Amino acid sequence: MKNRLMKNLLAATLLLTGSHLVNAADDPIKIGSFLTVTGPASFLGDPELKTLQMVIEDLNAKGGLLGRKVELVHYDTGGNAKEAVNFVKRLIKSDNVDIIVGGTTTGDTMAVIPDVEKEGITLISLAGAVDIVEPVKKWVFKVAHTDRMAAAKIYQDLRKQNLTKVALITGDGGFDKSGREQLRTLAPEYGMTIVVDESYGNKDTDMTTQLTKIRATDAQAIINFGFGQAPAIVTKNIKQLGIQLPVYQSHGVASKTFIDLAGEAGEGVRLPAAALVVAEQLPDTDPQKPVLLAYKKDYEAKHGPVSTFGGHGYDGVMIAIEAIKRAGSVDKAKVRDEVENTKGFIGTAGIFNMTPQDHMGLTLDAFKMVEIRNGGWKIVD
Amino acid sequence: MRLAGFYLFAVFAALLPILFPDNYFVIVIGASAGLNVMLAVGLNLLIGYAGQISLGHAAFFGMGAYASAILTTRFAWPGLLAMAAGLLVAGSIAWLFARPILRLRGHYLAMATLGFGIIIHVIMVQANHWTGGPDGLSGIPPLNLLGWTVDGDRQWYGVIAAAALLTIWLSLNIVDSRIGRALRAVRGSEFAAQMMGVDTASAKTQIFVVSALFAAFAGSLFAHQQAFVSPDSFNLLISVELVTMVVLGGMASTFGAACGAIALTLLHQGLVVFEDYEMLIHGGLLMAVMIFMPQGLFVGLSQAVRRLKNEI
Numbered sequence: 001m002k003n004r005l006m007k008n009l010l011a012a013t014l015l016l017t018g019s020h021l022v023n024a025a026d027d028p029i030k031i032g033s034f035l036t037v038t039g040p041a042s043f044l045g046d047p048e049l050k051t052l053q054m055v056i057e058d059l060n061a062k063g064g065l066l067g068r069k070v071e072l073v074h075y076d077t078g079g080n081a082k083e084a085v086n087f088v089k090r091l092i093k094s095d096n097v098d099i100i101v102g103g104t105t106t107g108d109t110m111a112v113i114p115d116v117e118k119e120g121i122t123l124i125s126l127a128g129a130v131d132i133v134e135p136v137k138k139w140v141f142k143v144a145h146t147d148r149m150a151a152a153k154i155y156q157d158l159r160k161q162n163l164t165k166v167a168l169i170t171g172d173g174g175f176d177k178s179g180r181e182q183l184r185t186l187a188p189e190y191g192m193t194i195v196v197d198e199s200y201g202n203k204d205t206d207m208t209t210q211l212t213k214i215r216a217t218d219a220q221a222i223i224n225f226g227f228g229q230a231p232a233i234v235t236k237n238i239k240q241l242g243i244q245l246p247v248y249q250s251h252g253v254a255s256k257t258f259i260d261l262a263g264e265a266g267e268g269v270r271l272p273a274a275a276l277v278v279a280e281q282l283p284d285t286d287p288q289k290p291v292l293l294a295y296k297k298d299y300e301a302k303h304g305p306v307s308t309f310g311g312h313g314y315d316g317v318m319i320a321i322e323a324i325k326r327a328g329s330v331d332k333a334k335v336r337d338e339v340e341n342t343k344g345f346i347g348t349a350g351i352f353n354m355t356p357q358d359h360m361g362l363t364l365d366a367f368k369m370v371e372i373r374n375g376g377w378k379i380v381d
Numbered sequence: 382m383r384l385a386g387f388y389l390f391a392v393f394a395a396l397l398p399i400l401f402p403d404n405y406f407v408i409v410i411g412a413s414a415g416l417n418v419m420l421a422v423g424l425n426l427l428i429g430y431a432g433q434i435s436l437g438h439a440a441f442f443g444m445g446a447y448a449s450a451i452l453t454t455r456f457a458w459p460g461l462l463a464m465a466a467g468l469l470v471a472g473s474i475a476w477l478f479a480r481p482i483l484r485l486r487g488h489y490l491a492m493a494t495l496g497f498g499i500i501i502h503v504i505m506v507q508a509n510h511w512t513g514g515p516d517g518l519s520g521i522p523p524l525n526l527l528g529w530t531v532d533g534d535r536q537w538y539g540v541i542a543a544a545a546l547l548t549i550w551l552s553l554n555i556v557d558s559r560i561g562r563a564l565r566a567v568r569g570s571e572f573a574a575q576m577m578g579v580d581t582a583s584a585k586t587q588i589f590v591v592s593a594l595f596a597a598f599a600g601s602l603f604a605h606q607q608a609f610v611s612p613d614s615f616n617l618l619i620s621v622e623l624v625t626m627v628v629l630g631g632m633a634s635t636f637g638a639a640c641g642a643i644a645l646t647l648l649h650q651g652l653v654v655f656e657d658y659e660m661l662i663h664g665g666l667l668m669a670v671m672i673f674m675p676q677g678l679f680v681g682l683s684q685a686v687r688r689l690k691n692e693i
Contacts, residue, residue, distance in 0.1 A: 082613075086413060093409065114608040178516060
């Protein structure tokens with residue numbers, strides 16, 4: 001009696017494992033993702049998730065990847081790093097994903113790095129700060145422009161106009177603080193002197209106090225690094241105080257919303273932006289143009305105006321897909337090597353050339369210096 | 382018999398990873414739940430037994446975490462020493478603030494603790510130089526316990542489960558001690574307690590410090606387990622969530638608080654499949670529990686079981 005039970009159990013086990021083996025080839029390729037779809041950074045995470053879903057749907061409609069379907073496993077972190085860590089563990093241990101695209105914010109990404117490094121799975125982050133890939137971590141890559149690039153681009157433009165004395169005004173968020181750090185570090189390299197360095201709270205509704213202080217100095221230009229409402233308020237306050245200095249913003253406000261919020265005062269403001277916001281104005285010879293227009297058309301057909309953040313989602317997931325294609329399998333080590341081998345990939349943020357020393361692969365050319373003119377963007381370099 | 386529940390809890394915590402080794406929900410979420418148990422049990426001493434509300438408990442959790450994070454990464458202190466420093470800092474701050482804050486009652490006490498929590502959070506965000514600012518502090522080394530390095534999710538489950546059991550055991554003993562009885566008297570009527578010769582101010586201060594120490598202990602473990610800390614793990618929302626755990630599980634019951642912590646941790650993980658509706662269901666469930674079991678999950682369920690038994 002007992003023997004029969006054992007036999008049955010054995011048979012059942014064999015059956016289960018057997019069917020598992022047969023299925024392995026038909027199992028979907030799993031792309032894991034953890035983004036900030038709710039919470040204060042949702043305006044970043046929401047277009048990213050929509051883009052990921054769109055790209056993967058499209059891929060499946062065209063027959064999938066390596067003859068297998070692709071499945072997106074996504075969790076919303078709400079911008080809480082602790083949640084991000086748990087969800088990444090869940091992606092790795094419970095969902096057994098093959099690659100992870102995500103981390104909307106720098107905080108979420110930095111929090112999960114110890115786990116991805118330990119488990120050995122490729123992570124392509126969509127967050128900004130340069131700390132994510134510097135120093136280089138074996139399994140971690142990123143696709144969004146860094147704050148350092150934005151700072152360098154702004155300084156380049158200032159130098160072209162022979163302006164060397166700048167006033168900084170930044171908020172208290174992670175993006176703002178990290179940007180300020182880069183502006184300060186890079187200043188000597190570009191021959192810039194920071195004559196005044198003011199800050200505000202991101203929820204403040206008036207920055208005239210700080211700007212009055214800036215007006216009293218001999219600054220030749222104002223740089224404001226931040227995103228959300230605050231930069232628009234700064235821009236308006238500058239106009240209200242009648243300050244005539246050129247104003248520079250960061251890539252954090254490269255969206256139509258900023259132009260609407262700043263209104264009249266926004267005219268003449270310059271900022272480094274991804275080519276996506278000025279796709280139509282690019283010359284036809286620009287290799288990025290067809291990619292940008294295609295993504296824009298697809299996204300806008302479904303969800304409304306594109307943002308550069310959704311573009312980061314596109315770049316991240318496409319680099320992952322291309323790497324799996326080249327690797328010919330979902331073997332973790334092979335996929336990682338292929339992501340590192342990404343050469344000449346034309347994304348929305350620029351043309352990616354990754355190397356073992358550079359896990360982002362973008363150059364300063366990836367940014368266009370744009371100016372707000374007549375309520376729209378105009379390329380100025 | 383007094384500790385029967387404790388032993389049951391211990392057996393349960395030990396059996397789970399043996400029955401389900403490498404199961405994400407046991408090993409990872411179990412560890413997460415363990416930390417919440419430590420926090421909720423500590424907070425329950427204050428809210429449940431002493432009847433004093435705190436909306437800033439995450440601040441003490443954060444102090445432990447940041448003390449461990451800063452001292453081990455920037456000054457290369459050994460983990461245990463950093464943890465001790467964290468306990469000392471959180472304990473001293475709690476002791477300093479306890480008297481002026483705990484003189485307040487009701488809404489005023491809620492406001493004061495709320496403000497306290499927000500101030501500590503602002504310091505974490507603004508003191509870039511020490512705390513790494515909003516992006517947090519990474520590269521925290523694994524905890525070294527007398528030559529044994531705690532690394533990997535399974536080992537962490539073990540350490541945190543042991544720490545959580547320790548806090549439950551301590552809490553059970555505190556509650557049944559002289560100070561525990563004094564606290565219950567304070568909750569009943571502070572005035573009456575004073576009339577009976579209870580030094581209420583001192584009793585409240587002591588329990589505030591104990592509860593802060595529990596939180597800081599959990600914070601140190603949390604920092605080493607995650608190898609990363611950032612201010613948003615210690616904000617107002619977390620403080621509110623901790624209060625929710627205590628109330629949901631059942632106030633003035635150590636196991637109630639522990640069950641509340643476990644239930645809320647699991648609920649959150651279980652509901653993610655509903656995506657956009659997650660928060661809706663989450664809120665709905667909490668309301669339902671409060672309407673139908675105002676004494677909390679643990680107390681409510683155990684009463685229901687007793688009733689059922691009597692009927693049979």
